[in-house]
Amino acid sequence: MNSILMKMIFTILVFVFIFLTGYWLGHTGKPYAVLIFTLHKLMALGMLIFVGVTLYPVLKTAGRLQIVCTGMAALGFLFTIVSGGLLSVDKEMPALIHWLHRLLPYLTLLSSLAALYLF
Numbered sequence: 001m002n003s004i005l006m007k008m009i010f011t012i013l014v015f016v017f018i019f020l021t022g023y024w025l026g027h028t029g030k031p032y033a034v035l036i037f038t039l040h041k042l043m044a045l046g047m048l049i050f051v052g053v054t055l056y057p058v059l060k061t062a063g064r065l066q067i068v069c070t071g072m073a074a075l076g077f078l079f080t081i082v083s084g085g086l087l088s089v090d091k092e093m094p095a096l097i098h099w100l101h102r103l104l105p106y107l108t109l110l111s112s113l114a115a116l117y118l119f
């Protein structure tokens with residue numbers, strides 16, 4: 001199996017895990033289960049590092065579409081992590097932040113996969 005395919009499968013599996021822990025957190029609500037919340041955050045951080053380390057070295061030779069997908073993935077990670085951080089504080093957040101953290105993970109996953117595939 002070629003290495004890009006393996007990286008894409010690994011990315012999908014970790015994202016599935018992040019999604020499942022996220023739905024768990026959303027379903028059970030605050031106060032969040034510490035273990036699940038910690039796994040959710042660590043996996044998100046690990047995925048950011050993995051996708052970043054994979055894509056960064058090949059960016060110099062990238063075409064326009066690859067740069068667009070990588071940019072979308074970077075923005076997706078940024079806003080998903082910021083909205084997740086806001087949801088985890090004690091104050092009640094506006095519905096917009098909840099919706100952002102519901103929709104942006106899909107954008108982040110799809111753009112990360114597209115960027116990996118194009119390289």
Ligand code: HEM
Binds near residue numbers: 019027040044085101
């Ligand atoms: C790649 C990064 C991430 C992805 C893909 C992701 C994905 C998700 C998903 C799919 C949900 C379920 C939303 C729903 O209820 O429909 C969720 C919930 C949640 N996530 Fe994340 N997440 C990420 C990063 C983070 C980070 C970094 C934090 C905290 C610093 C965080 C905090 C939360 C919290 C607190 C909830 C529960 C929200 C609620 O009560 O409705 N997430 N996440």
